[in-house]
Amino acid sequence: MEHGTNPYSPGAGRKPTELVGRDQTLDRWKSSLQRIENGRDARSFCLYGLRGVGKTVLLAEFSREAKKHEWIVVKFEAGAGQTLRERLSLELHQVLADFARPGAKERMLKAFKTLASFKTTFDPNSGNFSFGIDLSDQPGGGADSGNLESDMFKLVHDVSSAAQDLGLGFTLLVDEAQDLEEEELAVLAAVTHRAGQEGWAFLAAVAGLPSLPRLFSEAKSYTERLFDYHEIRELPLEDARLALTSPAASEGIGWEDSARDYVINAASGYPYYIQQFGHDSWIAADSDPISLQDAQQGVEFGQRELDGGFFRSRWDRATTKEKEYLRAVAAEGNNSAMSSEVASRMGRKIESLGPARANLISKGIIYAPEHGVVAFTVPGMVEFINRQTDE
Ligand SMILES: Nc1ncnc2c1ncn2[C@@H]1O[C@H](COP(=O)(O)OP(=O)(O)OP(=O)(O)O)[C@@H](O)[C@H]1O
Ligand SMILES: [Mg+2]
Structure with missing residues (x-):
């Protein structure tokens, strides 16, 4: 059928026509936003799961929901050569710029000044940046000690209280947080912990x-109780059907x-x-309804598409030695294997395999679900590797 009307959206972070099966998590998020607005405490969120299960699109939904409430929303992907301090400063600067208007409240002015100081540790000129407002007589600043934890405390505190002043909150959404x-993980945990203890209008969600x-728990000991953990998984049958048919x-x-x-x-x-x-x-179908034959053809094309892109892009990132390692993991026949096996x-x-294993983890192809175990980050990678006969 016509390409222009194709309602499916395969691809990293692409918003599906209907976000299926995540209502429970979304409802909890909504009520957490509400709790913060009511001056109550709420736990921050940790979304985790394999590649392609829908963490990014869910985090985007979290962002959309917080924006509906007109919160101060900062969202970014970790890694890509930038530190947490850099990403947070740059994104927050853009968001706060919207609040730089004549008559901005005192606490907002304080937050501007604290952000400017937070930035000076990597951008020496940012002390001068002022959102076009004279901040010289304002309180604030001091988030430039270079100690990430104490600087983050100041920044998140000041931004949250500026938000609270407006009856809102501040949310920080970090995707690919394993990077x-x-x-940085320890600091994020410490800030979230302190925000909860002291009742700041702040919520984090990491994916x-x-x-x-x-x-997280290796970085800080109390994180088991700190976050509202949601494992994002494949969809159960009824939801999967809906995701396909709707x-x-x-x-x-x-x-x-x-x-x-x-x-x-x-x-x-x-x-x-x-x-x-x-x-x-x-694409395979030319009339309503989509038939079994169309589906068979669609799966065949789709599989080829995935092999050539989603799977291959990961496979090609591995060196010859690392591929040997991946084949040995796949040979166990499960998604995971003991490192010793x-x-x-x-x-x-x-x-002697430590370096290959570490490289494959940093390339995001495998991860360590627990000590001494490795697993593929992508469902179906075992079958893909077993289909590779050429290398
Ligand atoms: N709940 C859902 N219902 C329907 N489609 C979904 C749902 N969640 C995700 N998708 C679709 O699945 C694909 C992958 O989603 P997304 O990129 O959010 O996954 P991810 O978990 O972030 O993957 P990665 O770990 O690779 O970043 C996208 O094409 C998206 O449209
Ligand atoms: Mg993602």
Whole structure:
């Protein structure tokens, strides 16, 4: 059917026509925003799960919801060569600029000044930046000690109280949080902890790979109780069906039951694959409803598309040695394997494989669900690797 009306959205962070199966998490988020506005405490969120389950689109929904409440919302992806301090400063600067208007309240002016000082540690000229307002007689500043923890305390405190003054809150949303440095994770935990203790109008939500809760607890001891943890998983059957059929329905197109079940089964309920196979079945079909034959063709195309992009981009990032390691993990037949079993399968000492393992983790291809275990970050990677005969 027509490409222009294709209602499926395969791709990293692409907003689906309908965000299915995440109502519980979203409702909790909404009530946390409400609690903060009512001057009550609320726990920050940690969303974790494999690649393609929908963490980024859910975090975008968190952002949208907070913006509806007119909160101060800062959202970014960790990593990509920038520190937490840099990203936070730059994003917050843009957001606060909207509040720089004549008659801005005193606490907002204080927050401007504190942000300017926070930036000076990596951008010496930022002390002069003033949002076009003379801040020289304002209190604030002092977030330039260079100690990330105490500087972040000041900044988050001052921005939260400026928000509170307006009856709002401040939320910090960090995607790919497993790429934060250990110190940054510890600081984020400490700030969140203090905000809760002292009743600041602040909520954080972090999203990342399944290793994220463990990374937090290694960085700071009390994080088990600090966050509201939500594991974002593949969709259960009814939700998976809805994720597949509702985009087509929005265009007045149906799915034959057998076609629908074929796709859901091939996608194992994973949102990314549902979108991909839905997208390609739509292309294969030329009339309503989408038939089993269309679905079979769609899955075949979609699989090729995924092999050439989603999977291949990860595979190609691995060196020849690292690929050997990945094959040995895949040979266990599960999504995960003991590091010791991988080593013995390769006839190597476990220590000698440390660098390959560390590189593959930093490339985001595998993660360590627990000590001594490695697992693929992408569902279906085992089958993909077993399909690779050429290298
Ligand atoms: N609840 C959902 N219902 C329907 N489609 C969804 C849902 N969640 C995600 N998707 C679709 O799945 C795909 C992947 O979503 P997203 O990029 O948010 O995943 P992710 O968990 O952030 O993956 P990664 O770890 O690679 O960043 C997108 O095409 C998106 O449209
Ligand atoms: Mg993502």
